[in-house]
Amino acid sequence: MNGPDPAGTKVFETEVLIIGGGVTGTGVMRDLAFRGIHCLLIDRKDLNAGASGGNHGLLHSGGRYASSDLETAAECRTEAEILKYTARECIDECGGIFAAVEGDDPDFATRFPDHCARAGIPCHSLSPAEARALEPSLSDKVFAAYAVDDATIDPFHITLGNVNHAQQLTDSVYLPHTEIVDFEIVNGTITSVLCLDTHTADSVRIRAKQVVNAAGAWAMNVAKLAGCADVAVLYAKGTLIISNARISNGVINRLRSPGDGDILVPGGTVSLLGTTSDTLDNLDDVRPTIEEVDRLLREGIVMVPGLEHTRFIRAFSGVRPLLQAPDADVDGRKTSRAFRLFDHEDQGLSNFATLVGGKLTTYRLMAEKTGDLVARRMGNMSPCKTATTRLPSGEGDRWTEPGFTPRYWYNRNDPTDAILCECEMVPHSAVDAITADAVGAENHMTLRAIAVRSRIGKGSCQGSFCAARVTSHLYDRDLYERCEGRGHMRDFMSERFKGVRPVLWGKQMPQMELAEALHCGLMGLDLQGPRDDENGDGTT
Amino acid sequence: MKESRHAGGKKYMPTMHDSKIPVVDFQAKAHELLPDNASYDSCLSCGLCSSGCPASGFYGMDPRRFIRMAMLGMNEELSNTPWIWTCTLCQRCAYVCPMNIDVSALVGFARGNWPKDKKPQGIVRSCEAQMRFASTSAMGVMPDDFVEIIEDAVDELREEDERFKTIQAPMDKKGAFFFVNQNSREPATEPEELAPLWKIFDYVGADWTYASKGWAAENFCMFTGDDVTWKEMIRQRVDAVNELGCKVWVNTECGHSFYTLWKGVERFGLQADFEAESLISYYAQWIREAKLPVNSDWNTKGLKFTVQDPCQLVRKSIGDPVADDLRYVAKQLVGAENFIDMQPCRSANYCCGGGGGFLQAGMNEQRLAYGKRKFDQITVTGADYVLTPCHNCHSQITDLCDHNGGGYRVIHFWTLICLSLGILGKNERRYLGPDLADIGLPKDAL
Numbered sequence: 001m002n003g004p005d006p007a008g009t010k011v012f013e014t015e016v017l018i019i020g021g022g023v024t025g026t027g028v029m030r031d032l033a034f035r036g037i038h039c040l041l042i043d044r045k046d047l048n049a050g051a052s053g054g055n056h057g058l059l060h061s062g063g064r065y066a067s068s069d070l071e072t073a074a075e076c077r078t079e080a081e082i083l084k085y086t087a088r089e090c091i092d093e094c095g096g097i098f099a100a101v102e103g104d105d106p107d108f109a110t111r112f113p114d115h116c117a118r119a120g121i122p123c124h125s126l127s128p129a130e131a132r133a134l135e136p137s138l139s140d141k142v143f144a145a146y147a148v149d150d151a152t153i154d155p156f157h158i159t160l161g162n163v164n165h166a167q168q169l170t171d172s173v174y175l176p177h178t179e180i181v182d183f184e185i186v187n188g189t190i191t192s193v194l195c196l197d198t199h200t201a202d203s204v205r206i207r208a209k210q211v212v213n214a215a216g217a218w219a220m221n222v223a224k225l226a227g228c229a230d231v232a233v234l235y236a237k238g239t240l241i242i243s244n245a246r247i248s249n250g251v252i253n254r255l256r257s258p259g260d261g262d263i264l265v266p267g268g269t270v271s272l273l274g275t276t277s278d279t280l281d282n283l284d285d286v287r288p289t290i291e292e293v294d295r296l297l298r299e300g301i302v303m304v305p306g307l308e309h310t311r312f313i314r315a316f317s318g319v320r321p322l323l324q325a326p327d328a329d330v331d332g333r334k335t336s337r338a339f340r341l342f343d344h345e346d347q348g349l350s351n352f353a354t355l356v357g358g359k360l361t362t363y364r365l366m367a368e369k370t371g372d373l374v375a376r377r378m379g380n381m382s383p384c385k386t387a388t389t390r391l392p393s394g395e396g397d398r399w400t401e402p403g404f405t406p407r408y409w410y411n412r413n414d415p416t417d418a419i420l421c422e423c424e425m426v427p428h429s430a431v432d433a434i435t436a437d438a439v440g441a442e443n444h445m446t447l448r449a450i451a452v453r454s455r456i457g458k459g460s461c462q463g464s465f466c467a468a469r470v471t472s473h474l475y476d477r478d479l480y481e482r483c484e485g486r487g488h489m490r491d492f493m494s495e496r497f498k499g500v501r502p503v504l505w506g507k508q509m510p511q512m513e514l515a516e517a518l519h520c521g522l523m524g525l526d527l528q529g530p531r532d533d534e535n536g537d538g539t540t
Numbered sequence: 541m542k543e544s545r546h547a548g549g550k551k552y553m554p555t556m557h558d559s560k561i562p563v564v565d566f567q568a569k570a571h572e573l574l575p576d577n578a579s580y581d582s583c584l585s586c587g588l589c590s591s592g593c594p595a596s597g598f599y600g601m602d603p604r605r606f607i608r609m610a611m612l613g614m615n616e617e618l619s620n621t622p623w624i625w626t627c628t629l630c631q632r633c634a635y636v637c638p639m640n641i642d643v644s645a646l647v648g649f650a651r652g653n654w655p656k657d658k659k660p661q662g663i664v665r666s667c668e669a670q671m672r673f674a675s676t677s678a679m680g681v682m683p684d685d686f687v688e689i690i691e692d693a694v695d696e697l698r699e700e701d702e703r704f705k706t707i708q709a710p711m712d713k714k715g716a717f718f719f720v721n722q723n724s725r726e727p728a729t730e731p732e733e734l735a736p737l738w739k740i741f742d743y744v745g746a747d748w749t750y751a752s753k754g755w756a757a758e759n760f761c762m763f764t765g766d767d768v769t770w771k772e773m774i775r776q777r778v779d780a781v782n783e784l785g786c787k788v789w790v791n792t793e794c795g796h797s798f799y800t801l802w803k804g805v806e807r808f809g810l811q812a813d814f815e816a817e818s819l820i821s822y823y824a825q826w827i828r829e830a831k832l833p834v835n836s837d838w839n840t841k842g843l844k845f846t847v848q849d850p851c852q853l854v855r856k857s858i859g860d861p862v863a864d865d866l867r868y869v870a871k872q873l874v875g876a877e878n879f880i881d882m883q884p885c886r887s888a889n890y891c892c893g894g895g896g897g898f899l900q901a902g903m904n905e906q907r908l909a910y911g912k913r914k915f916d917q918i919t920v921t922g923a924d925y926v927l928t929p930c931h932n933c934h935s936q937i938t939d940l941c942d943h944n945g946g947g948y949r950v951i952h953f954w955t956l957i958c959l960s961l962g963i964l965g966k967n968e969r970r971y972l973g974p975d976l977a978d979i980g981l982p983k984d985a986l
Contacts, residue, residue, distance in 0.1 A: 244581055245567060245611055269612050311581050406612050413600060422585045422604060425612065459608075461585040507577075510638065511584050 005194075009203040014040035014173070016374055017193055017208035019180060019222055021045075022052035023155055024355055025214035026162035027367030027386070028374075029174075033166035034389070035375050035382035040172065040206060042195060044179040046449055047159050047440065050216040052360065053452070054318020056240060056265045056274050057155050058251060059083060059091060060361045061148040063098055063123060064258065065337060066115035067108065072337040073119035076361045080151065083364060087391045089398070090157040094266055096150025096251030098123075099131055101302055102141040104256045109144035112255060116148070123148050135248050137304045150251035152265055155360060156400035156452060161391045163439040168392070176440045176449065178204055183211075183226045188348050190226065199444070210374045213354040217283055217321040223354050228347040231354050234324040234335055235283060237317055239292040240274030241503055244311040244460050247271040247304065254303050261299030264307075268402025273300045273307065280319065288315035293502045311507040313460050314499040323357030339366045343373060351377065396437050399454040405430055420473055421466035423459020430454060431470055435479055443479050447471065447492035460508075462496045464515040468523070490525045559655040563619045566610035570646055578640040583607045589633030589643060594890055594910045599623040603633040603643040610646070624650045625660050626906050628896030629763070630851040635887055651765025659764055662900035666760035667769055676773050677756040679724035687711055687752050689727045690734070697735050701965060707742050709734075712784065713749035719786035719814065720748050721757040721777070723794050723931050732967045736954040737792065739963050740823075744831040748790070754780030757797035758931075762804075763897030774804035782813045789816050793952045795850030795930035796895060799857050818853060820929050823953060824865035827872050834960040836875035838979050845874040846882055846923035848914075848937060848950075849889040850930035860886050870927055873956045880921040890914055894936025907936070908943050915940040918948060924973070926950045949973050 005011075016032055018025045021043030029039045043049060062076035084091055100109040116123035123146045131145035132138050138145075166172040177198045184192045190211050195204040215222045223231040246266050254262030265272045276292045293315050300307045322335045339358030353373055358366045368384045375382060398404045406425035409417065417427045431454070435445055438453045447467055450456050456470060457463035471485040480488070493515070500512055520526040570580040589603035596602035601623035609618050627647045634642040656664055666678040675683045694709045710716060720741075726733045741748050754777035761769035778801070781789050789812075791798040802816045826832040847870050849855070854863045863886035871879045882889065893910035901907070914937065918926055926937055926948055937950045951971045958964035959972075962980045969977060 246613070309576070403612050403614070406609065406614055407617075410600060410609075410614065410617050415597075415600070419605075422587065423608060425605070425608060459585065460583065460611075465585060465587075507582050507639075514584055514586060 005205055006203045009205055010197075012040055012173070012175075012204065012206045014038050014206065014208045015378065016040070016210045016212060017042070017206050018212045018214055020050075020214035020216055020218070021047040021159070021163075021174065021176070022050050022214065022216050023048070023159050023162070023360055023363045024052075024216065024358065024366050025212070026159045026166070027363045028212050028214055028355075028370045029166040029172055030162040030169075031367045031371035031384060031386050032374060033169035033172050034385040035371065035380050036170060037375065037378065037380060038170045038172055039166060040208065041163065041166075041174045042178040042180075042206070043176055044198065044218075046176045046452055047163070047174075048156050048452055050218070051318040051320055052155050052159060052216070054238070054240075054316055055155060055360055056263060056272050057152050057267050058263065058265045058360070059151040059153040060359065061096060061150045062119055062121040063096070063112075063116055063146070063148040063150070064253060064263075066119050066121055067112065067257070069336050069338070070119050072359070072362070073115075073121060075365060076359065077119060077121050079362045079365050080149070082387050083153065083361070084151060086364075086386065086389065087153070087158055087161065089391070089393050090154045090161065092152045092266070092268065094150070094152055094250040096148045096253060097126070097131055097135055097138070098146045098148060098253045098255040099138055099142045099303065100144040100255035101139050102143060103302070104254070106144070108257060109255050112146060116146075121148065135250065135252055137248050137306050138252065139303055139305050144255060146255070150253070152251065152267060153360065154268075154401055157397055158391070160397045160400065160439050160453060161394070164394055164397055165392055167439070174440050175204070176442075180222060180225060185227065185349070188350050190349065190351055210351045210353070210377060212370060212374060213352065214370075217319040219321060219354050219356050223342070223344070226344075226349065226352055228342070228344050228349065228352070228354070230344065230347055231342055231356060232324040233356055234322040235280040236320040236322050236335070237278045237280050237286060238275035238320055239288040239296065239315055239317045240272050241288075241293055241296055241312045241315045242267070243271045243273070244313050244507070245270065247306065247310060252304060254299070259299065261296035262303065264300065264304055270313075270402065273297075277320075283319060286317050286319055287498045288317045288502045290502045292317075311460075312503040313508055313511075314462060314496070315502045316499045321356060337362075341366070341369050341373060396433060399426070399430055399434060399438075400452075402455060405455055420469040421456050421459065423461050423466075424455035426454055426456055426466065428473060431456070431473060432477065435474070435477070444481075444484065445474075445479065447488045448495060451492070457492065457496055461511060462500050462515065463493055464511070464518055467492050468518070486523070486525065486528060489519070489523070490528060493519050493525065559657055561619050561654050561658060563615050564650065564653050566615055566618050566646055566650075567613065569649060570610055573645050573649065574642060578642070580607045580610050580641065582639040583611070583641060584639060586638065588636045588638065589641075592632050592636055592888075592890065593627075594893060594913045595623065595626045595628070598626040598906055598910075603627075606643050606646070607641065618650065619653060625901050625903060626898065626910060628851070628891045628893060628898050628910075630891035630895060631856050632851070632888070632891060635855055648765050651763070652767065653765070660897070660901035660903065662902050663760050663763050663897040666758070666897075666900050667764050667766070670756065670759065670761060670773055671769060674753040674776065675756055676754055676776055677724040677728075678758045678760050679728040681724050681728050681756070683752040686722075686727055686755060689731060690750060693731045693734050694738075697738070697965075703963065704739065704742070707738060709738050710749040712751055715785050716747050716749035717787050718746055718748035719781045719784060719789045720750055721789070721792055721797060722750060722755050723757040723792055723797070725931055730970065732965075732970070733952075736952075736958045736964060736968050739958055740832065740954060743961065743963070744826045749784060749786065751780045751784060754778075757792050757794045759797060759800035760897055760900060762796070762800045767808075770800065770804060771808040774801055774808065775810060777801060778805065778810050778812050782811070786814055789814050790819050790822065791816065792819055793929035793931070793954065795852035795932060799852040802857050818858060818862055818929075820853070820862055820865050820869065820953070821858075823869045823957065827869060832957060832961070834872050834957055836873060836878065836960070838960055839875055839878055841975060842878055843874070843924045843975060844878050844880055844922055845870060845925045845927055846880050846918060846921045847885075848882070848892060848926055848928035848930070848933045849886055850928065850933050851889065851891045851895060853930065854889065855887040863887065866929070869953060873953075873960055880923055882917045882921055890917060892933050892936045892940070894930075894932035894934075899932055899935055908940065911936055911940040912944070915944045915946060919946060923948055924975070927953055927956065929953055
């Protein structure tokens with residue numbers, strides 16, 4: 001990296017630059033802020049754009065890994081207990097069941113309680129009748145069942161909470177849509193990082209003492225850009241489908257060696273059936289497919305027969321960034337969910353670290369280990385506090401929680417606060433709060449950015465109405481100008497449709513016919529390029 | 541408008557009792573009460589229901605919101621919202637819903653879920669009155685009183701008008717072809733409104749009877765959301781008709797009294813040895829058969845008329861065939877060129893706000909706000925008169941006129957039929973304006 005920066009380059013100074021706005025990156029941010037360290041977090045897209053936004057939201061009891069990966073199982077158990085205390089408001093302690101149905105390996109089922117015991121995971125046996133009393137949707141072909149302490153966690157809420165808290169603690173900063181272009185390295189030290197603001201096309205230079213790579217599935221690419229060849233990530237794509245209504249009281253796991261469609265997880269007002277596991281060669285154009293959805297349902301129906309007639313509103317995919325050991329199997333399902341922290345010192349870099357692997361449930365532990373390394377390097381001896389200190393509860397972080405916004409609106413009883421998103425009942429005031437105060441709030445905020453921070457577009461109509469209404473509202477608030485709203489609507493609906501397309505049958509079909517009538521028939525968005533005529537004057 | 545609707549919400553306190561409303565799982569209940577392909581899970585959030593619902597906005601609610609709140613598990617809020625008493629159960633939401641979702645089924649259920657002391661007491665008291673005597677009258681008219689009132693009114697009519705000196709109003713006549721019910725309003729408060737219908741039966745030579753039991757044409761028990769008392773009311777009425785062996789139960793000019801029996805027989809699996817028909821269909825038939833040779837010659841001033849389709853009779857029961865009959869009868873009576881339909885109309889008509897017990901619920905502010913849409917619809921037609929075969933529509937639309945300073949009047953069909961036939965008495969014109977006060981009176985009566 002030579003020569004002067006382009007004119008208009010924005011320059012930021014920080015102690016630690018964190019790359020990747022997933023749950024791990026934001027976890028590191030909060031961990032370090034607790035130790036009094038100023039951080040700058042960047043993401044090439046936005047918070048939860050990768051695996052942190054493409055998962056079940058399952059806070060594992062550890063039962064899932066008890067039979068194959070004892071270390072991860074035990075970590076899950078410990079970390080889940082910590083999070084249930086420190087992040088209480090992001091968690092639904094709904095409990096879980098492991099159930100084996102006719103055709104499943106009875107030996108696997110028999111050994112399950114021993115495996116749980118070895119990992120210290122509480123588990124108690126249920127008769128099939130007891131299991132079905134707890135979960136009436138469960139198949140009557142259940143022959144073995146165990147209750148465990150599974151819970152669910154809102155991954156958006158926890159990410160927003162982490163960043164919010166870090167901002168409060170040390171005025172740390174989050175920059176969305178900021179992509180790494182190059183590392184400037186002098187004598188084995190990264191002295192600054194050159195980035196691109198992909199919305200404004202401005203150059204951004206960030207000077208930091210330490211750089212943490214928490215880019216998840218993209219961590220290998222980022223490490224390579226810094227000249228490190230030691231990181232190997234196995235891309236294991238997982239697809240899930242979301243139902244229109246909540247199906248089960250708690251988590252329902254298939255009691256067998258992990259496979260497709262064997263976990264049904266409640267997500268507040270909906271349920272999520274997952275997941276598939278397919279290794280990928282690259283991260284281009286990751287989207288759910290009809291074949292994956294068919295696979296999920298074929299297996300899911302065996303466990304919960306009602307899924308056959310359930311209305312699904314969307315599918316989505318995430319890529320698990322699995323740690324690939326040199327001699328490892330390439331089957332993502334058999335790969336360990338363990339994580340690893342690379343200090344890259346053997347790669348000749350003194351202030352760079354990369355985190356790979358792990359799970360949503362263990363993100364805090366990953367952040368702690370990373371925080372320990374980075375703080376030590378900076379001579380900061382403060383201990384980690386994330387295991388004992390609760391995440392502050394801020395109303396501003398809670399818009400992502402299913403069912404929170406409708407109650408907030410209903411209880412306010414303010415007739416002037418019109419609802420914009422009817423499915424999830426998101427009113428003006430919530431959108432105003434998000435565009436004014438949410439983490440990463442900015443003018444010209446995209447609908448997708450608002451959706452990450454709320455329930456906008458997540459209901460059965462999948463944005464058909466709220467895309468237009470929120471856009472109109474943002475014009476009223478002078479946050480949008482000229483014709484940009486059309487581009488935002490198109491981007492938003494295209495993104496939603498990627499997920500809706502593989503579940504288009506039954507009740508969701510007329511819903512999308514209506515969406516097409518509105519967005520294509522009425523507004524003609526299909527005839528417009530993604531960002532055509534953004535300025536409204538014929539230029540782009 | 542929306543603001544005043546909300547403000548009303550805070551003020552509404554049905555009673556000062558502190559009994560608790562049980563919390564219902566509305567999503568599960570919808571699943572149980574509605575067909576799978578038309579349950580709440582099928583909702584497209586399109587809002588056609590809400591945009592056509594005059595109760596939209598009260599207490600922050602509307603039909604779509606009711607569905608969404610059920611899907612979002614807001615059972616406590618739905619169990620407690622007084623909005624269910626501003627919904628008139630008119631089912632326009634269900635009629636326009638592309639997925640055929642009937643929100644009112646769950647609104648009715650929610651009403652029944654309220655403890656009796658929390659329910660609007662006007663509706664509760666009307667139901668209690670009905671339960672008290674075999675007449676099933678919500679205004680407490682007892683069987684003996686009814687018989688006496690009818691006898692007196694018949695005597696008076698015979699004395700007053702030579703042309704009707706042998707007219708009959710048969711009571712408990714076994715084997716009569718028609719069993720005719722009677723809204724309590726006429727015997728209780730305006731007996732002079734009884735005779736026009738008798739004159740019509742007399743004119744066509746109908747074989748009909750009243751009954752001393754089960755004659756009342758109202759059912760507020762249905763509006764309390766209590767199936768047990770709804771069923772009991774209908775059972776008594778069905779028994780009364782079966783007992784006399786009548787072939788056809790003819791419902792008077794009243795909306796919900798048709799629905800409550802017609803639907804109740806099916807809903808509760810009652811044995812009815814007769815057909816349920818609307819008086820309107822017979823008006824149309826008798827006009828077509830020239831048994832009622834009505835015409836519009838009397839309308840020399842070119843007075844304009846519109847028709848209010850009672851939701852309970854049209855959308856909720858017989859549908860567009862009876863709406864067609866209403867228009868046929870109206871046009872024959874007033875001249876096609878003097879008839880102007882409201883838009884939308886027939887099965888898509890807006891409820892006026894008089895039904896569902898709203899008139900008795902003590903929520904006048906909301907009821908009048910609800911009816912503003914109807915008032916505006918009528919005003920746009922420029923009609924001088926609104927014809928409606930429904931007592932609740934009649935009261936509400938009259939109220940709307942007074943409240944909003946309108947210039948129209950509301951009348952029943954029987955008034956105009958008798959007017960056209962030249963048999964409407966001078967004292968049977970309380971709802972007519974001065975423009976029609978003297979039309980069609982015999983010369984010596986002028």
